[in-house]
Amino acid sequence: MNRKERADLLLKQLCNGLYEKEQAVALSLLCAVAGESIFLLGPPGVAKSMIARRMKQAFRDGKNFEYLMSRFSTPDEIFGPVSISRLKDEDKYEHITDGYLPEADVVFLDEIWKAGPSIQNTLLTVLNEKIFRNGQNTVPLPLKLLISASNELPAEGEGLEALWDRFLIRYFVNPIEDPSSFEYMITSGSSQIEAEVDNSLSFSEEEYHEWHEQSKQTTYSAGIMQTIHAIKNLINEYNQHDEREEERQPLYISDRRWKKIFGLMRTAAFINNETSIHYADCSLIMYCLWDNPDQLDDIEEIVNKGIHQGMRIGIGLEDLRQKVLRIQDDMRSFTSVKEMTDHSIKTVNSFFHQINGYSTRGRVLIYAAEYEALKMNESTMFYFSKPKNMTNTYVMKRYDRTKLLNIDPRNIIQISKGVRSVIISGTSYPLELEQDAKPLDLNHTDKDIENRIGKCIDHYQFLLDEYKRLEAEEADYINGSLFIDNRQKRALRKAFKEMRTEITDYNNEIKEIQQTYYGQG
Incomplete structure (x- = not known):
């Protein structure tokens, strides 16, 4: 065995x-x-x-x-x-x-x-x-x-x-x-002080x-070390609480104690027949930090949060978050300006742009000024109006709920700005362009964004594969670990569930960036 x-x-x-x-x-x-x-x-x-x-x-x-x-x-x-x-x-x-x-x-x-x-x-x-x-x-x-x-x-x-x-x-x-x-x-008999232990097991x-x-000799990953750093940082934050808060005893963990804690984690993984430390082993840290039982709830929160942060950094989720945020910031800073000065979008009846592909019952128009006022990655409420002087035509107008109280809710939609398009319910619909319209001349910054979007997509796929691998490994280990209790197991499973939700959210954000930038799903 x-x-x-x-x-x-x-x-x-x-x-x-x-x-x-x-x-x-x-x-x-x-x-x-x-x-x-x-x-x-x-x-x-x-x-x-x-x-x-x-x-x-x-x-x-x-x-x-x-x-x-x-x-x-x-x-x-x-x-x-x-x-x-x-x-x-x-x-x-x-x-x-x-x-x-x-x-x-x-x-x-x-x-x-x-x-x-x-x-x-x-x-x-x-x-x-x-x-x-x-x-x-x-x-x-x-x-x-x-x-x-x-x-x-x-x-x-x-x-x-x-x-x-x-x-x-x-x-x-x-x-x-x-x-x-x-x-x-x-109801049992006299207390059994000694147990019957098989000699081959002792x-x-x-x-x-x-x-x-x-x-x-038990090894460790970069994610495990990031978890320890995260817990240390959270302890520092805990100790630097607002002086106006109720007085609480600070946590002091010596370097010697951290070394012993790391040795304990190595031993736990070793006895569990593993060759490297698992994130679940980091749960043991909560037994090693407290000086007073009143600190137990805070320490449990610190350790669980630190494990979550360590896993996020370990599989690259934090890197993806930073990439997505930077792309969103850059696109907000200059892409919308370019759209406002794009003269290739056709003007219909002097005041409108035409939205293609949205309705089979007739033309759909939007006021050019209201289109230019739209923002990327920020939805605005519009409603459909049917002008009496235009046949088979619907005009999308900005909706003001404080003034337009009698609008049928079924005619109210949320739209955001795309590249020569509008985004309605996650789908991009192109605007009618002039016959001599040329493709947008991507400047250096635009090309950089395009490359970064591609890298985000690759990063997401790699991250998803890493998450699935890690979840499978850790799920088996969590279920069978000899040293973590049921409460700790539930906290670890919750951390994985939250991380999967976060990965899904960033995938949706990447798709939205694609739709906004390319005008396609």
């Missing part, structure tokens, strides 16, 4: 008998393989300690250590008592570590923020370097995962910021919400280190 299949089966066995804790267990496993630590915030009695005990079984012959901190906890209770015999006989200050944190694969520290400064300082070294300084010896630790927990956040002004920063993922553990799961929990020491090292 591949990596994903193995991890999926392992997670299912670890979660057996745990209700609505699948995401917490999955994120804990992810942290373990990535070499990071996780903090669980939640009220007492929501299975935080049981999650840690289960995680021990992810490692073959794994050892665990757990401890409930208090203000009176001493380093000896965490790292082992001092060896009196060595102190007496060899004058060495060393801990007896058997059965304590330095010997454990999985560590659970409850109410961690109550730890004193001496414990905190040692923990920083443990988390940073995975080593323990025991007297004069520096001992490498077998530690795979450290889970900390509390029902409160670290208090400000007590020097806990450095320790708090070492927990890459911060996850809020809720009580059971689904009624059926709640019923199963309260990690040997060698396999763990192989996965940890191989995950660092």
